[in-house]
Amino acid sequence: MERIGVFICHCKLMTPIDTDMVLEAIRRKPGVVHAEAYADLCVTPGLEQIREAIKSEGLDGLLITSCSPVLHQEVFRQAVTSAGLEAHHMRLVDIRSHDGIKENTERALEAIDRELDALKASQPPVHRRVPVIKKVLVIGGGIAGIRASLDIADGGYQVILVERTHSIGGHMIQYSETFPTLDCPQCIETPLMTETGQHDNITIYAHSEIEEVSGGIGNFKVKIRRKAAYVDWDKCNGCLMCTEKCPPRVLSEYERYLNLPKRQAHRRAIWVPHAQAVPMRPIIDREHCLHFTKGKCGVCVDTCPNKAIDFEQEDRFVEVEVGAIVVASGFDLMPKSFIKEYDEDPDIIEGIEFERILCPAGPTTGKVIRPSDGKEPKEVAFISCCGSRDAEHGVPYCSRVCCMYLVKQALLYKHVCHDGQAYIFYMDIRTTGKNYEEFVQRAVEEDNVLYIRGRASKIFREGDKLKIWGADTLTGKRIEMAVDLVVLGMAMLPSEGAKELAAKLGIETDEYGFMTELHAKLQPLESSVPGIFLAGCCQGPKDIQDTVAQGGAAASKVLALFAQDEVELEEAAVS
């Protein structure tokens, strides 16, 4: 390399250096024929200047001092290749630092020296063209996964949707009416669930998990474990007669293990999560099935008109090849038992449990009762930030949705129990979404929801009531109150097994297990592995609106990839 050009970018945001001195030093370096300082190199006139120099000086190598290559590499690369220089004959030198001018200048000179050597020794990278398998794997059948699946399937590509439970719908389908518009998921999500189930381009593997992942962008190989359901889903027609006669009554995962009087929220050992499940296929829970525990029941075998019960069924494996993966593995709530200041009491419940009680399609058909005795609670306290924003005992981050769902629940409660009173203990009210603040004002003004700024330090049973000790930090007074029901806004955590899933995919997570996006602002959908995209709460707490937006956005990333027949992968040359 005999005709090297060096450009020093010195926009206002760049680290100050003694530019003249650096230029002078560079000009004396062997092979350097052009050295120039320029402000704002990364915008069009700057790029034009670079192209001009390459052509007029006949440069065969180029060094640019700049910001981080992470964001700027591509821009400069396009500029130099359009001027006829090979991409690997251009190198960026990151000279940002935070010391005085003298130190910065010395460090820049050292870096330039190092990079000049590297430039002279640079080898052309190996380019590999990989055909893109135009089929996508979506992990998680919540609203994020459903949105992504439908958008990609509508774009004409095959989607394989893997869901751990035995119905898609995720947490959203468990909710009562959703904020701020109060439309119920049973009305607005079920059409999407059904569409997903019936879409020609979507294959759903419910009751399944990811076993192994290998390969890379364009060509992932994925092994899926289809857990034994003990029901042949091909023979089953979803009539659910089996679930009516099955003897055991068991607390239901779908109902968040709510133990309501008269076993209203119980399920059987053979069960579907709810009446709108997709696919509408039951599984047998081995732990409670009398055939598996006692070896002497076969009621489901007798009632099934299609002979679909198969006690001998084992886990099966399916291997698929896909070009891209969307991770939408969702969230869980921190367990209530984490807050040890509060008693373990049937009438201290978490947000999703109360959603089930409020839900018109839920176990009580929307009648508000408390679990201990089935009576209508006359006073309900909602506690925000249980575990969230608590760096010492819980997690430091804000779970983002609790402020809104707790006030929504307070409002829905008041709409059922007109003479009831709702209290919300809060630290701050965070209502940043569209129409959110208006919603809170409505709850306060129309439904007399009473906000108490402070935290509850202890909650325990005293006879028929739950006693709350707390503080009102606006008046500076201690509070002691007795209510009938307490609802905890527990912190959002990544779904169980998120870290293990991330390890199988080879993508990064943060310390809590939320999957890390490639760039906090500019690449929020990309994981740390090309071809694997993120949607929904697996990446961090978010509400339904943002989750759906991210699901759709992840789909557009996949569609953009599938618009190409091949992807070009660049690998550093091995010398």
Next chain:
Amino acid sequence: MTLSYYPGCTLKTKAKNLEDSAIASMAVLGTDLVELPRWNCCGTVYSFAGDEELHQLAPVRNLIRVKEMGSDKVATLCSFCYNTLKRADLLVKNNPAKMQTINTFMEEEIDYEGDVEVVHLLEVLRDDIGWDAIAEKVQMPLKGLKVAPYYGCTLLRPQEIAIDDVERPSIMHDLLKTIGCDVVDFPYATECCGSYQVISNPEFVSQRAWDILSSAVRRKADAIALTCPLCDANLDLTQKDLIQKRSDFNGLPVFYFSQLLALALGLDPEVCRFELNYVDPRPLLESKGLLGK
């Protein structure tokens, strides 16, 4: 097996019932409690405010006595003494400079180097002897006795020295279960008894005691079990006043945990020194058939 033991002042006077029953019980469990020679006040009556180092002299000197015995572990029975000694130990361990100041000041003593482990007897029962081994030695399970364990604050706060979960401790629950009691959980188990406020503000402590005792009564407890002579004074002695004032209250016996342990281990009830309990627990024990002979 022997274990160094720091009594503290009340154990030799008002809380003799705690000391006697604990020493006798530990002997049955195969551990002899050996009293420190020349021990002094644990230091709790000195304020923790002000000059921090000066107020650590008393507890540190006690820990030096443990070293002089050739021991590296000391057990306390009083939870206030536990708190004072453990906090002093933690402070000097975390602050080598303060440790040096204290050692220099007490030049007549050997140096303390943070090399003594301070434990409460409940921890010894849980960690060294174990619930199963205790269960094997139980001669008379205290069946039908509904006891509410009361921890107070000094065993659990500050968090750094807590012998159990700060918000939901179980160590005394487990002991009482092991010796056959029906354990009654109650919300005031970790609330403060009012502590030294009893001197300057007896009305306040009387109210505290009533809140705690009445909560246990509402949960159908026959008695309370505790570890601290100061809690005992506030919850037991104060009942004199409460019984007088409240027609609906006839008193609630307050035991030291060691008294119940001694009974269950089949020891002569004499070692429990029930005559020192203000509310006499003997009628209750008799009604449950738990007074032996």
